[in-house]
Amino acid sequence: MNFQDAFFKYLLILGDSSLILAQRLSEWTGHGPFLEEDLALTNVALDTLGHANVLLEYAGKVENKGRDQDKLAFFRNGREFFNVKLVELPNDDYANTIVRQVFMDAFRYHYFKALCESKDPTLSALAQKAYKEVNYHYRHSSWWIKRFGDGTEESHQRAQKALNNLWRFTGELFTPDESEKIMQEEGIAPDLEKIQYIWSEEMNNLMKEATLEIPQNVFMQTGGKQGIHTEYLDYILAEMQSLPRMYPDAKW
Amino acid sequence: MQNGNVLTRDKIFQILNSIPDPEIPVVSIVELGMVKDVIISDKNNVVVQIMPTYTACPATWQIQSDIEKKLKEQNINGKVEIVYSPAWTTDRIQPEALKKLNNYGIAPPQNKITLIDLINGKYQIHCPRCNSTNTTLISPNGSTPCKALMKCNECKETFDYFKCHL
Numbered sequence: 500m501n502f503q504d505a506f507f508k509y510l511l512i513l514g515d516s517s518l519i520l521a522q523r524l525s526e527w528t529g530h531g532p533f534l535e536e537d538l539a540l541t542n543v544a545l546d547t548l549g550h551a552n553v554l555l556e557y558a559g560k561v562e563n564k565g566r567d568q569d570k571l572a573f574f575r576n577g578r579e580f581f582n583v584k585l586v587e588l589p590n591d592d593y594a595n596t597i598v599r600q601v602f603m604d605a606f607r608y609h610y611f612k613a614l615c616e617s618k619d620p621t622l623s624a625l626a627q628k629a630y631k632e633v634n635y636h637y638r639h640s641s642w643w644i645k646r647f648g649d650g651t652e653e654s655h656q657r658a659q660k661a662l663n664n665l666w667r668f669t670g671e672l673f674t675p676d677e678s679e680k681i682m683q684e685e686g687i688a689p690d691l692e693k694i695q696y697i698w699s700e701e702m703n704n705l706m707k708e709a710t711l712e713i714p715q716n717v718f719m720q721t722g723g724k725q726g727i728h729t730e731y732l733d734y735i736l737a738e739m740q741s742l743p744r745m746y747p748d749a750k751w
Numbered sequence: 752m753q754n755g756n757v758l759t760r761d762k763i764f765q766i767l768n769s770i771p772d773p774e775i776p777v778v779s780i781v782e783l784g785m786v787k788d789v790i791i792s793d794k795n796n797v798v799v800q801i802m803p804t805y806t807a808c809p810a811t812w813q814i815q816s817d818i819e820k821k822l823k824e825q826n827i828n829g830k831v832e833i834v835y836s837p838a839w840t841t842d843r844i845q846p847e848a849l850k851k852l853n854n855y856g857i858a859p860p861q862n863k864i865t866l867i868d869l870i871n872g873k874y875q876i877h878c879p880r881c882n883s884t885n886t887t888l889i890s891p892n893g894s895t896p897c898k899a900l901m902k903c904n905e906c907k908e909t910f911d912y913f914k915c916h917l
Binding site: 546550 | 805806809837896917
């Protein structure tokens, strides 16, 4: 894998993970448990879409084949998406959405913070803006975890079920593919091992406070970064891409 | 270029100062501190560096086309460059604009009160109408991502608060 291919692939891993998470979160718009929370989660979705926009635009420039962020978002098939599997899983109930979100928020917060030190000026600039935004997201999802876990019997049981279900998808966040390894060697991507260390400690403390138990000895799922997805991704793409594919040159 | 006048940075800033923020039309993009710099590359071409308030601020694209249109009216080829570093903060809003926001009914950023302070209940926000600090948070996310929805317990009006972004 040469530098340019690796850089392009690396930006797709980051950009696709943001894009698909934003798309999933936006499914809650208008369906949130109450109005203020609906607005809060929609804001998180919007910020995350903003990050995807910058990352995919940059990916298009690095690829240098004339594809912009819209071309990359709307005219690739499932096997050409490299997001982690965690973000494509269905929302299910609010506890499940929030457990996934706290995993992603904690990861993205520490990832962007480390990415501020990237040798690539574009990524460093984006990270300086993004980590502040994700800080708010992380606070928001952390509050909810404590509320669910240490709330009623029903909310506790639902949060625990979500935790049991989603934990096996967290390993992929810290399993670098070839492009990430190359980018780390170049000083462009941060060290995933360091981020995993902080992330694990914070998740342990948070779940403890929320009276939830992290499952032990779980086989971790991977494959998203290689374009091998769960069956859920193609359904998201079908919905997300239908309009631009029907009217390829449609303008807002 | 107009009448052989020399393009200056001040002149460009003057033009940009006539472009309102699409979501808060009482203040200009310059007053909001969104213009990082203007680079005059040659006599008819300028690059305007814009710092978006939020990465996903939907108004960014509108602002971009407003700038290009406005400069074109003056026969200037304007190109907009979006810059994320250094990140825009509410400290960049000009003092005059803070007053304008208040008169418009939006409580301007004050005392470094961020979204997190609001949720933690650590705030004393002045109502833009009656100036009372007896105000309550309704929703930390308001009509746009940069604002929160508040209510005044004195004059009973609801109002937007422009959250501090530090």
